[in-house]
Amino acid sequence: MKVEKLHDLVEWTRQTHQHLGEAFARAGDSQQEARAKHLLQYLADHEKRLAGVVSRFEQEASAKALDTWVGDYLSQTPIDPQRTGVVPYESMSFDEIATAVVDTHDQIIDLYRYLKGRADNPEARQLAEDLLSMEEQEAVALADQANR
Numbered sequence: 001m002k003v004e005k006l007h008d009l010v011e012w013t014r015q016t017h018q019h020l021g022e023a024f025a026r027a028g029d030s031q032q033e034a035r036a037k038h039l040l041q042y043l044a045d046h047e048k049r050l051a052g053v054v055s056r057f058e059q060e061a062s063a064k065a066l067d068t069w070v071g072d073y074l075s076q077t078p079i080d081p082q083r084t085g086v087v088p089y090e091s092m093s094f095d096e097i098a099t100a101v102v103d104t105h106d107q108i109i110d111l112y113r114y115l116k117g118r119a120d121n122p123e124a125r126q127l128a129e130d131l132l133s134m135e136e137q138e139a140v141a142l143a144d145q146a147n148r
Contacts, residue, residue, distance in 0.1 A: 001015070001140075002070040002071075003070065003071060004069060004070070004114075005064035005066065005067055005068060005069055005070060005071075005138070006061075006065060006067070006068045006070050006119075006124050006128070007058070007067065008020075008070075008125060009064070009070055009111070009115070010054060010057060010058045010061070010127075010131065011058065011064055013054050013108060013131065014051050014054040014055050014058065015051075016056060016104070016108065017048070017050040017051040018047070018048065018051040019041075019046070019070075020032070020043070020047040020101075020104065021044050021048035021050075021051060022044075022091060023042035023087065024040045024044035024047060025041075025042040025087060025118070026090070027040050027088075027089030027090040028040035028041045028044060028090075029090075030090035031089070031090050033093065034096060035094045036092065036093060036094040036097055038087060039097055039098065039145075039146060040090075040097065042145055043101060043105035043142070046141075046142065046145075050138055053065040053134060054134075056132070057127070057130065057131060057134070061123075061127050062123050062127075063073045064121065064123045064124075065121070065123035065124045065126070065127040068119065068121060068124035070115060070118075070124075071118075076119050078109075080117065084089075087100060094146075098146040099148075101142060102139070102142070102143065103123030105135065105139045105142065106139070108135050109132065109135050109136055109139060112128050112131050112135060115128045115131055116129050116132055143147075
């Protein structure tokens with residue numbers, strides 16, 4: 001997905017969470033390690049819920065914020081959400097899954113943190129800040145759940 005406007009980045013975020021949720025659900029069906037299986041089931045539900053939260057951000061954001069050009073600010077293209085479905089979660093250990101999930105969420109957080117500092121208009125900056133805050137809170141919740 002080519003990211004040119006903030007709308008594209010929000011859509012990319014929603015797709016990433018959706019694809020992660022689907023990948024975790026598929027992998028959970030095949031996972032043999034009980035602890036990893038429970039983590040994958042939790043992650044599948046969590047990511048699908050996050051996709052819905054991001055969708056609501058997209059619906060409620062101002063057109064001015066969503067139409068803000070961000071392509072020039074991004075030093076690299078975000079990861080392809082389709083790639084999240086090819087990671088072999090079903091054969092990974094609990095710790096490997098947790099590490100992979102944290103890494104993906106850290107990439108999203110870094111992207112919004114960078115964008116927040118670069119946004120030209122207040123609406124875009126606020127939307128980036130709101131999405132960053134949500135992603136950071138969810139990353140903490142994921143880490144807490146993984147540590148239980």
